[in-house]
Amino acid sequence: xxxxxxxxxxYIHIPFCLKKCAYCDFYSCTGADPDLVHHYISSCMLxxxxxxxxxxGYEIDTVYIGGGTPTTLPIKEFxxxxxxxxxNFKLSRYAEITTEVNPATADKKYLxxxxxxxxxxxxxxxxxxxxxxxxxxxxxxxxxDFANMYKDARAAGFDNISVDLMYGIxxxxxxxxxxxxxxxxxMNPEHLSLxxxxxEEGTPFYEMQNTLELPGEDAEYxxxxxxxxxxxxxxxxxxxxxxxxxxxxxxxxxxxxxNADEYIGIGTAAxxxxxxxxxxxIKNIYDFIDGIEIPETNMRLIEGSKTLSFRERxxxxxxxxxxxxxGVNAEDFAELFGTDFHAFCGKHLDEYVKDGFVIRQxxxxxxxxxxxxxxxxILSTVLDFAPGNSFA
Amino acid sequence: MQSEKQKHIxxxxxxxxxxxxxxxxADRILEYTNAVSKxxxxxxxxxxxxxxxxxxxxxKSRAVKLDYTDKNGEQYTLNLIDTPGHVDFNYEVSRSLNxxxxxxxxxxxxxxxxxxxxxNAYLAVxxxxxxxxxxxKIDLPSADVEKVRAEIEDVIGIPADGCPAVxxxxxxxxxxxxxxxxxxxxxxxxxxxxxxKALIFDSYYDSYLGVVVYVRVMDGRxxxxxxxxxxxxxxxxxxxxxxxxxxxGLAKCDELSAGMVGYITASIKFIGDTRVGDTxxxxxxxxxxxxxxxxxxxxxxxxxxxxxxxxxxxxxxEALEKLQLNDAALxxxxxxxxxLGFGFRCGFLGLLHMEIIEERLEREFNLDxxxxxxxxxxKIKKRNGETVRIDNPSNYPxxxxxxxxxxxxxxxxxxxxxxxxxxxxxxxxxxxxxxIDMKYIDTERVELHYDLPLNEIIxxxxxxxxxxxxxxxxxxxxLSDYRESKLVKLDFMLNGETVDALSFIVHEEKAYAxxxxxxxxxxxxxxxxxxxxxxxxxxxxxxxxxxxxxxMRKDVLAKCYGGDITRKKKLxxxxxxxxxxMRQLGSVQVSPEAFMAVLKMDDEN
Numbered sequence: 001x002x003x004x005x006x007x008x009x010x011y012i013h014i015p016f017c018l019k020k021c022a023y024c025d026f027y028s029c030t031g032a033d034p035d036l037v038h039h040y041i042s043s044c045m046l047x048x049x050x051x052x053x054x055x056x057g058y059e060i061d062t063v064y065i066g067g068g069t070p071t072t073l074p075i076k077e078f079x080x081x082x083x084x085x086x087x088n089f090k091l092s093r094y095a096e097i098t099t100e101v102n103p104a105t106a107d108k109k110y111l112x113x114x115x116x117x118x119x120x121x122x123x124x125x126x127x128x129x130x131x132x133x134x135x136x137x138x139x140x141x142x143x144x145d146f147a148n149m150y151k152d153a154r155a156a157g158f159d160n161i162s163v164d165l166m167y168g169i170x171x172x173x174x175x176x177x178x179x180x181x182x183x184x185x186x187m188n189p190e191h192l193s194l195x196x197x198x199x200e201e202g203t204p205f206y207e208m209q210n211t212l213e214l215p216g217e218d219a220e221y222x223x224x225x226x227x228x229x230x231x232x233x234x235x236x237x238x239x240x241x242x243x244x245x246x247x248x249x250x251x252x253x254x255x256x257x258x259n260a261d262e263y264i265g266i267g268t269a270a271x272x273x274x275x276x277x278x279x280x281x282i283k284n285i286y287d288f289i290d291g292i293e294i295p296e297t298n299m300r301l302i303e304g305s306k307t308l309s310f311r312e313r314x315x316x317x318x319x320x321x322x323x324x325x326x327g328v329n330a331e332d333f334a335e336l337f338g339t340d341f342h343a344f345c346g347k348h349l350d351e352y353v354k355d356g357f358v359i360r361q362x363x364x365x366x367x368x369x370x371x372x373x374x375x376x377x378i379l380s381t382v383l384d385f386a387p388g389n390s391f392a
Numbered sequence: 393m394q395s396e397k398q399k400h401i402x403x404x405x406x407x408x409x410x411x412x413x414x415x416x417x418a419d420r421i422l423e424y425t426n427a428v429s430k431x432x433x434x435x436x437x438x439x440x441x442x443x444x445x446x447x448x449x450x451x452k453s454r455a456v457k458l459d460y461t462d463k464n465g466e467q468y469t470l471n472l473i474d475t476p477g478h479v480d481f482n483y484e485v486s487r488s489l490n491x492x493x494x495x496x497x498x499x500x501x502x503x504x505x506x507x508x509x510x511x512n513a514y515l516a517v518x519x520x521x522x523x524x525x526x527x528x529k530i531d532l533p534s535a536d537v538e539k540v541r542a543e544i545e546d547v548i549g550i551p552a553d554g555c556p557a558v559x560x561x562x563x564x565x566x567x568x569x570x571x572x573x574x575x576x577x578x579x580x581x582x583x584x585x586x587x588x589k590a591l592i593f594d595s596y597y598d599s600y601l602g603v604v605v606y607v608r609v610m611d612g613r614x615x616x617x618x619x620x621x622x623x624x625x626x627x628x629x630x631x632x633x634x635x636x637x638x639x640x641g642l643a644k645c646d647e648l649s650a651g652m653v654g655y656i657t658a659s660i661k662f663i664g665d666t667r668v669g670d671t672x673x674x675x676x677x678x679x680x681x682x683x684x685x686x687x688x689x690x691x692x693x694x695x696x697x698x699x700x701x702x703x704x705x706x707x708x709x710e711a712l713e714k715l716q717l718n719d720a721a722l723x724x725x726x727x728x729x730x731x732l733g734f735g736f737r738c739g740f741l742g743l744l745h746m747e748i749i750e751e752r753l754e755r756e757f758n759l760d761x762x763x764x765x766x767x768x769x770x771k772i773k774k775r776n777g778e779t780v781r782i783d784n785p786s787n788y789p790x791x792x793x794x795x796x797x798x799x800x801x802x803x804x805x806x807x808x809x810x811x812x813x814x815x816x817x818x819x820x821x822x823x824x825x826x827x828i829d830m831k832y833i834d835t836e837r838v839e840l841h842y843d844l845p846l847n848e849i850i851x852x853x854x855x856x857x858x859x860x861x862x863x864x865x866x867x868x869x870x871l872s873d874y875r876e877s878k879l880v881k882l883d884f885m886l887n888g889e890t891v892d893a894l895s896f897i898v899h900e901e902k903a904y905a906x907x908x909x910x911x912x913x914x915x916x917x918x919x920x921x922x923x924x925x926x927x928x929x930x931x932x933x934x935x936x937x938x939x940x941x942x943x944m945r946k947d948v949l950a951k952c953y954g955g956d957i958t959r960k961k962k963l964x965x966x967x968x969x970x971x972x973x974m975r976q977l978g979s980v981q982v983s984p985e986a987f988m989a990v991l992k993m994d995d996e997n
Contacts, residue, residue, distance in 0.1 A: 194950075195950045195951050196946075196948070196950040198949075198950065198951070217920075217944075217945050217946040218942070218945055220945075220946055221945035221946050224946075241948060241950065242950045242951060257957070271956045271957070271958075273957065278957060278958060280956070280958075304958060306958075316957060316961065319960065319961065319964065320957070352922075355922065355923075357922065370945070372948060373945060373946050373947070373948050374922060374944055374945070374946065374947045374948065375947070375948050376947040376948055376949060376963065376964060376967060377922065377944060377947040377967070378922075379964055380964040380965075380967035380968045380971065381968070381971065383964060383968075384968065385961055385964070385965050385968075
């Protein structure tokens with residue numbers, strides 16, 4: 001009997017924003033006119049058509065529309081996009097279809113229409129319940145905007161809502177972060193993402209980092225530790241370093257990234273992992289459109305294409321799985337790669353057990369909370385991505 | 393009685409303060425005498441090391457022979473002997489000058505006399521040379537020829553009336569300089585039939601010829617086939633070739649006779665056998681007296697040099713060996729540090745010499761280095777009666793073994809505009825200097841004399857001097873003697889373990905401030921690790937400063953979605969690369985950059 005192919009995830013990048021936030025380094029542009037938006041969606045649809053052939057036989061069971069700000073799209077563009085997904089791929093009846101949403105960009109009517117189109121999960125970028133923090137981050141919405149949209153989303157029928165929050169914001173106190181968390185928990189969303197602000201090159205924050213009063217790693221550590229504990233009490237389990245969910249309501253799409261499962265990226269700057277190869281689409285909306293429409297420039301559409309060596313696949317698997325609370329299981333690893341996990345990496349992780357950074361139960365390795373918070377340090381010691389070491 | 397041949401020879405040097413235009417003037421003289429055509433003229437042909445050109449200083453001497461016909465149609469041979477232009481190379485300068493009969497003293501007409509102008513002029517006077525002042529840069533709007541003329545007469549005490557005023561840059565009045573060389577600089581003397589006596593003033597290693605030795609023949613004749621002896625080293629060789637240094641290369645000739653400047657090759661393998669200042673004579677018919685003033689050029693500053701990547705130890709050794717082929721003053725021997733692994737203890741003539749060697753190692757041999765704090769040689773009289781010389785803090789005896797400690801002193805001579813005198817006196821005071829006297833050069837400039845401990849100068853004294861005088865003050869110094877001093881060895885411990893590479897010797901009064909400063913720097917530069925790291929500074933068993941590097945609490949990529957895995961991977965890989973370069977000091981990892989940051993001193997130390 002032929003083994004059923006593992007379902008794919010589909011990511012669609014919408015690179016439009018009303019205004020760029022001071023910390024964000026995702027690819028997006030502001031002030032796009034309706035023609036460009038329409039043109040862009042057409043190109044995404046063409047890209048899906050191009051790809052559909054190679055995805056034959058695969059089911060798509062998660063769709064994630066991210067940005068940018070997807071909800072800057074007029075609803076009819078959204079409709080074109082999602083109908084193209086259905087037309088070109090075998091979309092599971094039970095697919096998780098998520099879109100990111102900014103509290104200032106979607107009204108009651110819009111949310112209703114989204115729900116009707118089949119979107120069944122919202123990820124609301126709220127970041128903070130403190131207005132001065134929102135202003136500093138360059139967010140275009142208020143706390144009330146969030147409250148209203150949340151209410152409207154529930155009314156529109158959304159029963160799976162995630163809220164993005166941020167900590168480590170300049171001048172943010174532990175207390176302020178705590179009140180944001182309490183505020184959001186009281187609204188009872190199904191899922192929470194807590195991201196620590198990172199100053200990225202090429203952002204306004206990067207230019208002004210010397211003048212930003214960043215809370216610093218000790219305060220960030222305290223915030224994180226407090227949050228893990230607090231959210232547990234409020235019924236949210238941490239299932240990934242930065243993600244918390246009520247039981248059974250984890251983000252199925254994002255779990256694909258952390259389980260090293262395959263996914264296809266549509267649109268400019270979107271990343272894919274498919275057929276053992278990682279690649280991304282060119283990070284420029286005009287080059288993307290040209291690449292799709294003009295056959296001669298098609299060559300430039302895909303960037304950084306790389307087929308992973310066997311060793312890289314194993315290292316990536318460990319790197320990604322160790323983000324999860326579940327960690328790595330030696331038996332699963334042996335089944336996937338036919339390699340002894342302890343010899344590959346477990347023996348190095350063992351060195352971090354006695355100081356409480358790594359928790360080992362039999363063949364299962366995972367980070368403790370404090371271990372997660374220094375996971376780069378530990379992983380960069382125990383893993384080696386050097387392609388020369390391939391024994392595939 | 394001078395021979396006709398001697399009457400038509402002029403042997404001279406050009407001496408100047410740095411940047412006063414010595415090399416440019418040399419270029420113009422070469423051009424003027426048609427030694428090189430404009431097309432062949434590689435700017436500043438005498439300074440042919442890249443580094444020399446960049447820094448504008450001559451590191452090694454070079455010499456060139458020029459043919460010149462004066463306005464009366466008389467033909468002359470001019471030997472221009474270039475001299476290193478820095479205090480570290482004082483001894484080489486004095487030997488080069490001894491090979492000459494006169495010197496052009498170049499003074500910048502916009503700057504006037506500087507510390508090295510004086511130091512070099514005194515060396516020339518000591519060598520009994522006829523000094524011809526040349527006032528340079530008269531094309532610049534701020535040039536003040538008359539003022540500089542007066543300065544030369546007042547401060548150095550040589551007549552400057554009617555001395556050439558030129559622009560080496562534009563070539564203006566270069567003919568005047570040539571006229572002065574012929575009229576004022578005496579022709580060489582020496583008996584052609586006396587026993588051979590020739591002074592070595594430079595040498596370099598050539599992979600085909602072996603060591604090429606530059607000499608000035610004082611008496612006698614030097615020919616191929618002769619058996620020669622170097623009077624100080626005692627080494628003997630058979631002369632293969634003799635010749636002259638033409639502008640574009642060596643040219644063989646039959647003999648070098650008294651008064652001439654030229655080269656010898658004699659299948660000499662080690663440059664160390666041909667020390668600058670040594671005297672060449674014949675084994676069969678030796679001269680009774682060698683040329684005076686020979687000294688072995690001894691290193692004054694020592695430091696440990698280690699490859700940042702321990703695997704490149706052998707590359708470093710080979711590089712040092714290659715540099716030593718042409719630099720007898722560079723000394724090194726293998727040394728092991730617990731912290732830094734395998735490396736070399738190196739000795740240098742001074743700080744500049746050290747910097748040049750380090751830079752050449754990094755640039756020409758593509759090495760990344762970690763260098764320990766420079767040290768001088770201390771003399772320690774121990775209680776058991778023994779006296780030891782310490783060039784490495786690791787070998788410093790424990791306090792209870794020491795009866796008296798001595799440190800080397802220098803006589804420092806600073807020339808500065810009057811407005812900076814206060815700041816510079818504070819600086820010297822702070823560096824434990826002892827004021828000797830102060831002289832006004834004119835109403836605007838002052839000459840300060842201090843006795844200073846060498847170990848206070850080798851850190852950053854030049855930089856501090858420049859920053860406190862907006863770059864206008866100049867310094868010259870010479871080693872004077874050893875003085876009794878209260879010295880202590882300062883050790884640093886990370887997580888309870890002493891890091892040998894960070895130890896250094898310091899005056900008791902300075903120990904606390906230095907210890908605190910370095911502990912702070914260590915704290916700033918040691919990355920947080922998974923555990924807390926105590927930093928302690930100790931004199932003997934006494935802890936005099938402490939800091940703590942807190943445990944790392946956060947090193948995580950909070951956001952990993954949107955499917956961009958490569959970014960996280962790159963980050964981890966970069967971190968891994970960084971870790972490979974780290975030095976493991978016991979349980980603590982320290983990056984080479986952190987070492988450098990800690991070892992690099994600044995004005996406030």
